[in-house]
Amino acid sequence: MLREQAYDVVIIGGGITALSHAWMAHQRGMRVALLQTGGSIDPGHTGSMLQVGHGPEQQALVQESRRLWLDWAGKAGFQVDTRGLWLLCRDMLETRVAEEFMDSTPAGARRADWLDPTDLDAALPHAAGALHFADEIQLDPSIASEAMTRWLSRAIDYFPHRQVLAVESGRVHTPTGVLKADRIFVAAGQHPWMPQSWNTPWQQYRCRLHVLNVQAAAPQPARPTVLSGLSLTHYATFAQCPSVQSLREQQQAVAPQLARHGMHLIMATGPDGSDILIGDAQAASPAEALVDDQTVDDALVDLAQATLGIQLQVRQRWQGSYLRTNQSSLCTEPVRGVHLVSLAGAASSLAPALANAAFAR
Template identity: 30%
Template structure:
């Protein structure tokens, strides 16, 4: 016989209740623990399964701009510290941006002029010395501040580190309602001094009017794990000319519009698919490659095989091989909106926090302290 807890039965209480155990929610829990607060985390699944584990594991700090750059540089320190404390895999090996045309290299030269010591220009031979590449490389850049983690390991390791420090996790628990000082769940009520709603693209499930006002949609990514065709260690993350169109840090480069026009003319199907051609190497040697971008409030449930083919063909050209062996395919989903961050106060003592630009792993550990500074003030 199954017994059920009444929804009004007390489940827990804490100074800070975090809803969502993805990297944004975990970042707020980490900062709260460092402040000496009691923390409870409520997560609808048995473990984090969303965007926080389906990404490249790329701390893409240098290519950000504005608030995202400030958060990212603070997050870099947070990642290095947490990796030492939690013991998860991290490589402080930077990013290589491969230029396969002169206009791509021109953008990197302009970026170097703005960021100086954060960008090291490379010639074609220096690029080839850092990673295997196909023909046509004219040069590139190394962004030494960037890091890599294993996204399938790091969030779970951080949750374990938090649990060891007294954070109570309520897994497989659905939040029904939120009000000042109280979170009602499928397992009972949680008393809360403050609440952070870190539910990613599901803001509209809890606060639909807020999501509509912010223009929040879902972004679906096609990503793949493939066998490394060269069987060699690739220390940095790898970006390409397509990536220059997708990160705000490159937006101020004067020659970027001409690059966009050229890529649109030569590869209209790839730009229509929102291709950000890049990859990272996993600890086991396989490569995570991707990715394409499609936007909707409600995503179609069907995955178009054409998008996977685009990623595989272009990644093969980048690596100088005719074909790649696929081990896994998946769809990532993250929140997207015109502004890169959604931080809102729907009621006293409650903050809704969503990274709406696909850089949650990159920025969350720097964003959370500023949110809590305001929330706890």
């Protein structure tokens, strides 16, 4: 006989978005069921929150997520790196865009400081300077997810790999019974039970991601996460800078393959300086074919070597994909009490704060 179980909230999903909502609901004293669906988080991830990728309208959310990550790390027992982030500038045009970004922000609200070459370590000989985002944090999403799941499994009703057959207002149907709740949250993903009409607002597509684990001939200094000047045209944060279009044209003329693959450089050095995670290249549009391409990995390595001025040996490669949408974040309610949450690749930086807000109401 099928069972009926009653909760305050039921959460469906297998990633940071679902875990964040489960955590915050539990913190509010609610009876929570988490149906963890889908696979584990891919280890191919540089782990940076990349606050720099979010505009001023989302900075309050990003800062709240940062605060929550530090709190969760202490409780669940995983590491958060607080060394910050350097966005390196290597020529006059990149430096000009960085200066315009600094000048456009009132001193009291600045998210970054400018570092001269003498402020950077000697292993970055080609940099003309850098924007320093001191509040940036880095974590391993797969390790954080495992730690949060262990912690939550002792505090809530946790159903790993539980199949969902259907969801309607107030009810989640599974092969073993029905879970009843006034509030149901579904983290965006490929759910076979989901009606097509629920997915329509997202215009979902798969985005290709390339990440590599490389090793330098000699250990690198402990340094913040490093971005290259390509990030100045990759992120909308810098879109209003007057010189950004000139920089984009320069980049497309010098290295058109980087723009074609939606590529920019992220380098995260491990604690002992021996391993460096570098990424990433992404499909630039829904129409771009997801083709495994060795030349993309080679271009990433060449870019990292040119930035660091050293030779790198590839130890491990990840070529995967993740779900993107036409909007940076989206929460819809297709039927009463059922909330669909899509964060379009920004779960680490937005999910904790949005989950906190969802249960503060």
